[in-house]
Amino acid sequence: MKQAENIKLLAFDVDGTLTPGFLVMGASGENSKLFHVRDGLGLSLAHRMGYITGFITGRRSQIVEARGNELQVDFILMGVTDKVKAMESLLKKYGLSWEQAAYMGDDLNDLPLLERAGFSACPRDGVKEARKAADFVSRCRGGEGAAREFIEKVIKAQHRWKEAVDSYHKVQEIRQ
Numbered sequence: 001m002k003q004a005e006n007i008k009l010l011a012f013d014v015d016g017t018l019t020p021g022f023l024v025m026g027a028s029g030e031n032s033k034l035f036h037v038r039d040g041l042g043l044s045l046a047h048r049m050g051y052i053t054g055f056i057t058g059r060r061s062q063i064v065e066a067r068g069n070e071l072q073v074d075f076i077l078m079g080v081t082d083k084v085k086a087m088e089s090l091l092k093k094y095g096l097s098w099e100q101a102a103y104m105g106d107d108l109n110d111l112p113l114l115e116r117a118g119f120s121a122c123p124r125d126g127v128k129e130a131r132k133a134a135d136f137v138s139r140c141r142g143g144e145g146a147a148r149e150f151i152e153k154v155i156k157a158q159h160r161w162k163e164a165v166d167s168y169h170k171v172q173e174i175r176q
Contacts, residue, residue, distance in 0.1 A: 002135045004119045004157035006099050010046050011075075011087065011113075012147055013105035014057040014064050017123055020143035021106070033063045034143055042148035043071045049155060049164055052094055056086050058109055083113040104150050106130055106142050121150040 015021050018039055024032045046053050054075030055068055061078065068076040080086045083105075091101060099118040103110070106126035114120040114133040122134035123146035131137050136153055138146035155164050 002117075002119050004102065004136075004154045007051070007102045007119055007154045007158070008100040009052040009090065009094060009096055009102065010043075010151060010154065011054055011056050011090070011101065011103045011117075012043075013103075013107075013110055014055050014061070015059060016106035016126065016142045017104050018055070018067075018143060018147055020141065030061055030063060033061070033067075035067055036143055036145055036148070038145045039143070039147040040067075040071055042151040043073060045164055045167075046151050046155070047072055047074070048167055049160060051154075052090075052096075054090075056080050056083050056103070056113070058083075083110065084116055087113055087117070102150070102154060104134075104147060119154065121146075121153070 012018055018035060019033045043053050052074045054073040055064060056077045057064060058080055064078060065076055075090060077086050087101060098116060101117050102119040103113045103117040104121040105114055106123050107130055108127060110130055111133050114130060120134045121136040121138060122130045123138050123140060123142035125141040136150060138149045140146040140149055155161050
């Protein structure tokens, strides 16, 4: 069975994983997306703890780019048709192995990466095939804290949760 203990890179699909999967479209294209603040804090926490974080998504979106920049993720790969090839490029760039990569996705186009990643996850409302392929299925739906739960699962599996929580106490001490 795949494990979370060796994970150093956390990658996420966007629509249906970091969002509830709704596309709000206007005459000029995409107008908005909904992101959960806890997923955002989870991504920021993972980044703070030294994990490489980012998005691998099939759609192109200025909104996704803005959210990724706001969260200071390490990579934002959009318009991706072959997610395995995209991950292989990331692994090469960061000098990592498949066993060190985690991925969360929710739909059929995520299956090859869910099956190949060292540790994979799916939101509770992902398609049946994605839930079956994932090593971990969140209790939360996409865009409602699923990414946060996955990030916590990885950090706790590496026995670093206390360190993660304590890192916020240190920030408060510095600000005072």
